[in-house]
Amino acid sequence: FRAAAATLAVGYARVGRLADARALLAKTLLDCRLCLTARGWVAETAGDHAAADRWFAELDRADPELPDADAEWGAALLERGDLDGAIARLKAAHRKGPRFADPLETWGEALMAKRDYAVAAARFAEADSYAPRWGRNHMKWGEALMLSGRYAEARRQYEAANGMDLS
Secondary structure: OHHHHHHHHHHHHHOOOHHHHHHHHHOOOOOOHHHHHHHHHHHHHOOOHHHHHHHHHHHHHHOOOOOHHHHHHHHHHHHOOOHHHHHHHHHHHHHHOOOOHHHHHHHHHHHHHOOOHHHHHHHHHHHHHHOOOEHHHHHHHHHHHHHOOOHHHHHHHHHHHOOOEOO
């Protein structure tokens, strides 16, 4: 129930059904890491950044050695445009889980938003070493290369993404 409720709650929030999302999460316990993550994303989606930060901090307190909280928090900070805050959280997530590709890919996106395309491409390349079949990473990597003027390399990344999971 927990995983389904958390996933459904985030989905509800993203389509504007915030009351349904909150009602569903109210039925979950606070010892559920996925539910804490969902609470953070529902708050973030609702524009309640302070509540989102509290939920992501609670997730980090639940197990500070895991990279999840910093990775999710970094992604939320990126969405709200706090690029430096996002990068700091994503670096922390990478330190905690150096073989976890998600923080590296999101870090690359934050660097692209800062127009640091060459370093972004390096983050995407590093993420690829841990998730080589992740199409979204190849697409973003190609975008960073293209914006760096490295068109042939960009094309190779776009071609690699063809047929891969773009989530």
